[in-house]
Amino acid sequence: MKPLDSEHLASFAANFQNDFSAHIGRDEEEAAELDRMRNALRDSLDLNIFTRQGIEWYRSAYIEAFLFMYDTAFYDREAGRYRIDEILDDGEREFGGYDIILLWQSYPRLGIDDRNQIDYYRDMPGGLQGLRQVVDRAHARGVRVFVNYNPWDIGTRREPGAPPYTDKRGYRGRFPDTNAPAVADAEALGAVIKEIGADGVFLDTMASDDPGFLAPMERANANIVFNPESLPPTEALSSIAGSWLQRNTVVPPDLMTIRWVEPRFSFRAIDRNADEHSDIIQKAFFHGCGQVVWENIFGWWNPWPETDRALLRRCVRLLRQFSAAFQDRDWQPYVATEVDGVYAHRWHSGETTMHTLINESGAAVSGPVLQAPATSPDGRQMRHYDLWNGAEIQPAQQGEAHLLPISMSGGEAGCIVSAPAGVEVDLGAGQEEPASAGAAGIDRKRLTLSDLSLRLVEPSPPVAAGEEPEEMCRVTAGTFNFGVRHNNRTVMEGACYDKIDQLWDKYHPRRFIDLPEYWIDRTEVTNASYLDFLEQARYLPRDLTNFLRHWHKPAGSEQEPWRWSPPPGKERHPVIWVDLDDARAYAHWAGKRLPLEEEWQKAAGFAVWPWGDGFDPALCNSGADDTTPVDRFPGGASHVGCLDMAGNVWEWTESERDDGHTRYAIIRGGSYLKVEGSIWYNASGAQPNDCHEKILLMYPGLDRCGTVGFRCVKDVAQT
Structure with missing residues (x-):
């Protein structure tokens, strides 16, 4: 090794990690030079x-x-x-x-x-x-x-x-x-x-x-x-x-x-x-x-x-x-071993010397792997312990040293502790203690797609033959080519319902779905409509955290949301700060239900956007500061007549899944809010017809969002 100089020191310090192969099994002179180099770096x-x-x-x-x-x-x-x-x-x-x-x-x-x-x-x-x-x-x-x-x-x-x-x-x-x-x-x-x-x-x-x-x-x-x-x-x-x-x-x-x-x-x-x-x-x-x-x-x-x-x-x-040995400031990395490809670090704590080992030789090893002093500085006989396997080592004498034999599989770590006779070493330190009976822990079985089955959806009271529900759009029966993707970045991290065996997901496989006829709300449910529901149904969520967070709440009405009122001038804006259960409660009261994801997408249309293949900011609320009335953009209607299926607010769908570890649902359409500055954000702004977003569910206070509302569907009586 060349003598210590500032250039060499700076080069070594500038690297997060250094190839130490040239210093494996170094002699005392080189070890002392490295120690001087280390101390100089510490001093700086x-x-x-x-x-x-x-x-x-x-x-x-x-x-x-x-x-x-x-x-x-x-x-x-x-x-x-x-x-x-x-x-x-x-x-x-x-x-x-x-x-x-x-x-x-x-x-x-x-x-x-x-x-x-x-x-x-x-x-x-x-x-x-x-x-x-x-x-x-x-x-x-x-x-x-x-x-x-x-x-x-x-x-x-x-x-x-x-x-x-x-x-x-x-x-x-x-x-x-x-x-x-x-x-x-x-x-x-x-x-x-x-x-x-x-x-x-x-x-x-x-x-x-x-x-x-x-x-x-x-x-x-x-x-x-x-x-x-x-x-x-x-x-x-x-x-x-x-x-x-x-x-x-x-x-x-x-x-x-x-x-x-x-x-x-x-x-x-x-x-x-x-x-x-x-x-x-x-x-x-x-x-x-x-x-x-x-x-x-x-x-x-x-x-x-x-x-x-x-x-x-x-x-x-x-x-x-x-722990004290692993904090030894004089520890020596990559000391000499007896087997090529078996590496060892040496650590000290008091009278105890520890070697950690790793077998990178590509084969199993059985025999001497280390030399260690046979006696302590004060003349006591040294004893050696294979703590990885819980056994005392019987060394072979070689001059004034002991040769320490152990067995290691390829890629296996090891731990040898040496101490003078009379110094107690716990042979069981690395060994498993008998498990005590206790409560069952977390289920660690690997998941399959069957663990992500959709929450059961009950049909709504049907629309009678010849009936045309008010402010709803008819979607005819037929086979639908359903293809959907994530739109927030190159890939979607966290997986979704078609790829449970890997972290990354972006495109879901296309599939053909037979959908019966149904009706879907022309607009997103408004604040005014939701207030009607509250007043008539006296709906009270079990947890009110962030429920209709932006509404006015008269003193003393905290537990009586039917006495609350929407922000002035926003009666025709979409209701927000409602979770899935809040939306389901409204839909049930209205004799409807929330749309399945594929029902929502079929109503949005088969082009890129509800109105056609080219994005037009004049046809939707995207990148604005707030919600807009639900009928503000008539030119942005979908092929069946639905408004705001891109932008204004995200919309809940009946898509709740729970794999036993994570609950989530799918929201569609995007919102007025466009969040920029990082690839790690969820998709934001208006979204194309074939894009969906996975929203993690935890409890109402988090599940309710200032950009998520909903619309409903109604089933048709089958003849």
């Missing part, structure tokens, strides 16, 4: 965060659960309660216990209406106080809670004023200022952190924080920690003490620069789309890193197999028991 960095009191726990946080808050395992909508204890029980039983849970609230719901990412925390069941109870319960069980931040959310509702700080754009400093006033989301997110007691922030798509972002977080929680999705640069270590670790960063003989420089950095590896995790679990363990457990991937169920769960339980027991 601000590493004070790693000695800060109050965040010591983060250094040994090995298991993080990505908790997709729309998962039905998290919130019981029938009982109206969070199932946090059941989630944590399952984590202990199946994964060895979580150190962190990340509460993910936003994508892929952002962009359907103008609520921003922080609103989605505020509108969770029970509001921020409800989330405070979740956090308090997690804390009582020794689990920390992170919130999520999406820096790309720049096109939704902006936050009001906030106290000044250095960079008034905060985290928006890297993004266009379009629709983004000076106030940063950092202040609003800080308020959420303070109110619910969160411990950290996941920085989605980011590698580090920005100037102006840290101060509001620390005002909310002086011991806040960040968890970026990507590897940070070394200069970010002044404020970043942990991150995710993507799969390609753990492949030997590469070495993560941050891991080498600062082993107290908190890494958790992730390969979310994999259906088998043993490789990344073992490679991460080799580097002394934990895992992110993520099974509900934005609505696509990708459960961990039992073999992987058992393997992770083994690794996390070893990581926790030897």
Whole structure:
């Protein structure tokens, strides 16, 4: 190795990871040179965060659960309660216990209406106080809670004023200022952190924080920690003490620069789309890193197999028991082994020496893999333990060293601990304890398309022969060529009802559907019509959160929505802030039902848009600031006479599905609101006839949106 120089040091530090193959099994002189290089790099960095009191726990946080808050395992909508204890029980039983849970609230719901990412925390069941109870319960069980931040959310509702700080754009400093006033989301997110007691922030798509972002977080929680999705640069270590670790960063003989420089950095590896995790679990363990457990991937169920769960339980027991060794600042990566392709790292804690190993030789190994001292510095005999398999090693003497034989399958990790005689080592540290009987956990069977059957739809009272329902359009019977697609980005993440076996979905296969004759409302249901329903039916939802949020509510009428009134001048605008059940209740009262998705599309027509193949902004409400009266655009009528089938408001369809993990429905037509600035938003603005949007369902307060209304259909008596 060439002598240490500033150019070599800068080159090494600039890389997120370095090929360490030239330094495998290095001699003492080269090892000393590398140590000098490492210390010089440390001297150039601000590493004070790693000695800060109050965040010591983060250094040994090995298991993080990505908790997709729309998962039905998290919130019981029938009982109206969070199932946090059941989630944590399952984590202990199946994964060895979580150190962190990340509460993910936003994508892929952002962009359907103008609520921003922080609103989605505020509108969770029970509001921020409800989330405070979740956090308090997690804390009582020794689990920390992170919130999520999406820096790309720049096109939704902006936050009001906030106290000044250095960079008034905060985290928006890297993004266009379009629709983004000076106030940063950092202040609003800080308020959420303070109110619910969160411990950290996941920085989605980011590698580090920005100037102006840290101060509001620390005002909310002086011991806040960040968890970026990507590897940070070394200069970010002044404020970043942990991150995710993507799969390609753990492949030997590469070495993560941050891991080498600062082993107290908190890494958790992730390969979310994999259906088998043993490789990344073992490679991460080799580097002394934990895992992110993520099974509900934005609505696509990708459960961990039992073999992987058992393997992770083994690794996390070893990581926790030897946490001090894995934070050894003098640790030595890629020390010499006896077998080509078997790599080893060496770590120390007190009198104990630990080697983590990984067999990348391409074949099984059985025999000596390491040399280790036969005696301790003070002359005591050394004993050696294969903790991966729970057995003491019987070494062979070779001069003043011991040769340590073990057996390893191809790709398998290993863990050897050496200690002087008299120092106790727990041989069972890596072994499974007998499972105790307990409540059944999360169902982890893989789903099939049959698990996504449509909710049963009851027919409406039929239209009699010769009858023409008022303000409805007739759709004749016949075979319909039904083809539908997602329109929000190149692919739709989270899967839909035709591709349950993979994450990505965009085009649904075309199919021919025989539809009988039916009638469909000419317009979207208006505020005035919905008020008639309330007054006559005395409808009272079980949960009033955000119900008709924009209507006027006289004092004392909070539980009597039939006394409420629409905004003045908007009587003929479509009703919004209603969920599926609110729409179904109206339809039932009116002697109708909600349309099936294919019924909605057939009524919209067979061209690209309801009025023809070319988009015309004069024929619909798209990209505006608000809803319009339902008869404002007569020129935009579909082939059967329906208005506003593109734009104004999205429309509920009778399309609810529940795979046992995620509930969702399909909305059609798009709305007046156009949310721009990121590929990660849902589709927005008016939508073509063959485009649909999957909307995740959780509970009424979130399901009700300021851009979603509905129209109804009526069945025809069959002769």
